[in-house]
Amino acid sequence: MAQHVEINPDDSAIPFSLGLKALRSASTQKTHKTGTVRIPTSTGKDFIAGEGAEDGANWIDEDGNQTPLVDTDAIDKAVDEISQKADAASANADKAYEEAKKTGQLAVTAxxxxxATSTDATATPSDGWSETPPTYVDGQYTWLRITVTYGDGRTELSNPVLMTGPKGTKGEKGDTGDTGTAGAAGVSVTSLTTFWQLATDTPAPPTGAGxxxxxxxxxxxxxxxYDGKLYRTIRTIMSDGTATWTTPDVDSMFAYMARTYKTASGAVTVSNEAKQTAEGNAETIKQVSATANDALSKATTVETNFDGFKTEVSQTYQTKADMSTYSTKSYVDETSKSVALGVVQDYKGADGSGLATKSEVSATKDNIALAVQGTYTGDDDSLKSLQSSLDITRDKVTIAFSNAEAAAGVGTQLSEYQTANDTNVTDLTERLNAEIAARQAYITFGQDSNNPVMEMGAASSTAKMRLTNTQMQFLIGSVIAAYISNDRLNINNADILQTLRIGKYAFVPRSDGHMSLKYVG
Known part of the structure; x- marks a missing residue:
């Protein structure tokens, strides 16, 4: 711990020390009127010196009556004694200051x-030291060390000390203690209420429970x-009737305020509406464009909660001339057990006619369903409502229609398609078989000594060509008349009707029945 030096002067020396200092100050400035010095003493009277003293130095009581200092020698003696005590006190103060300075350098400043923990009660841990006390673990030992910092900057590290020993045996159960006094009634939250305010600057927090x-x-x-901000604060009411308020802040879901852009032909209004509750969030972005002839509005909504999320994108177009409208919408609705998506279109004419269509696909763990429906508003009653659906499960496919006529029409189409398909398959099979038979009449495949062989030629012809892995053969009946193999033509008998050429020379018959060998280049 840090050490401090206390200076405790003698009580009787304090007033005389102060008086001495006053007299010394007066004696050094006695040619100047420096004022009056008044010093309280333990005698019931104060010591006064200076301009206000009648004799230069007097006693003065609480009513302002002054009396002379009777014994001047005693005063001088007392002054000398006080001077000595003051000098001694000053010396003691200087000594105390030096000791305090030295002590401060030796004092602990931090x-x-x-x-640290280890599994050995005899081996000091070399690492893993932390200022956070460890949680007790059976079989581990906790060690402690202290680093001390002194006033002169030096540090000392103590030797590690084992703080915990092995786990002891379970002690005997103690006596049941006395029943304590009943505690004060608890305070709980009874309500949480959110409040909103539109403002350009941050409003002051509300007070009270109202x-x-x-x-x-x-x-x-x-x-x-609007170009301001939406602020929100939450009031918490406790069971004891007290209320607290949060500091107003801008609503976190309030991305941007409604803004209107004016143009020569119309206006575009963009707005963002956001709602946040304990169970989910909902945010809608809207855009409305208006001109002298028509209007177009668009909106995108995203909702999220504990069950899933839903998104919707819509658009509506309306003409001002005949007030006809056309709207479209697509959506996705997803939960942990299903997902559905669809597209909806709706047209309403100025004459009262209309057409609404909807296509939807949904999927669960058991089935996939597709549905397309349409509703017509007009003179043709046969087209009031049409709907078809397809449901697929593990073991069947179900097709349904909104009326028997539509189902019969589809059934007829399926039957006609099946008949046409069967006819096409039969015709294709017959033509394929005929083609195979025609080719087999001129081309056959086989094997000769485990080598593949292809023969070309009519079955009734004696002249054929055979192709193997090593030769191209020309057969007359069963005799190989000639064959090509290894870049050579081999032939048993050859009749050359016109010219036989060998390299750059040729045997050419002459008109007189003889033959010449000519260079032909």
Whole structure:
């Protein structure tokens, strides 16, 4: 621990020391009127010196009456004694300061306690030291060491000390203690209420347990052209009736406020509506474009909760001339057990006619369902509502229609398709068999000594050509008249009707019946 030196002067020396200092100051400035010095003493009277003293130095009581200092010698003696005591006190103070300075250098300015664990009660851990006390684990030993920092910057590290021993045996069960006094009644939260306010600057936090003025318990609608912010605060009411409020902050789901852009032909309004509850979030982005002739609105909504999420993208177009509208919408709805997506279109004419269509695909662990439906509004009653669906499970496929006529029509189409397909297959089979038979009449495949052989020629012809892995043969009946193999033509008998050429020379018959060998290049 740090050491400190206390200076405790004698009580009787304090007033005389101060008086001495006053007299010394007065004696060094006696040619100047420096004022009056008044010093309280333990005699019931104060010592006064300077301009305010009648004799230069006097006693003065609490009523302001002054009396002379009767014994001047005693005063001088007392002054000398006080001077000596003051000088001694000053010397003691200087000595105390030096000792304090030295002590400060030796004083402890900081300490750090570290812990480490090991599985051996005799071996000091070399690493793993931390200022966080470890959690007790059976079979491990906890060690402690302390790093001390002194005033002069030096540090000392103590030897590690074993803090825990082996786990002891379970002690005997103690006596049951006395029943304690009943505790104070607990305080719990009874309600949480969210309040909203539109403002350009951060509003002050509400106070009290009542509904604050200027705040709304429902999220306000953002007006067109608004460029401020939406602030939110939450009131917590406790069971004892007290209430606390959170600091107002901008709603986290409020991405941007409603903004309106004006153009020469119309306006585009963009808005973002966000709602956040304990069970989920919902956010909708809208855009409305208006001109002198028509209007177009678009919206995208995303909802998330504990069960899943749902997205929807929609668009509506309306003409101002005949007030006809056309709208489309696509959506995805997904949970942990199913997913569905679809597209919806709706047209409404100025004459009252209309057509609404919907196509949807949904899937679960047991089936996949597809449905297409349409509803017509007009003069043709036969087209009021049409719907077809397809349901696929592990063991069957079910097709359904909204009326028997449509089902019969599809059934007829399927039957006609099956008949046409069977006819096509039969015709193709016959033509293929005829083609195979025709080719087999001129080309046959076989083997000769385990080597593949292909022969070409009519079955009734004696002249054929045979192709093997090593030769191209020309047969007359069963005799090989000639064959080509290893880049050579081998022939048993040859009749050359015109010219026989060998390299750059040729045997050419002459008109007189003889033959010439000519160079032909």
């Amino acid at each position: 300490s750090k306690t570290e812990y 509904n604050p003025s200027g705040w709304s318990m429902t999220e306000p609608t953002i007006p067109d052209g």
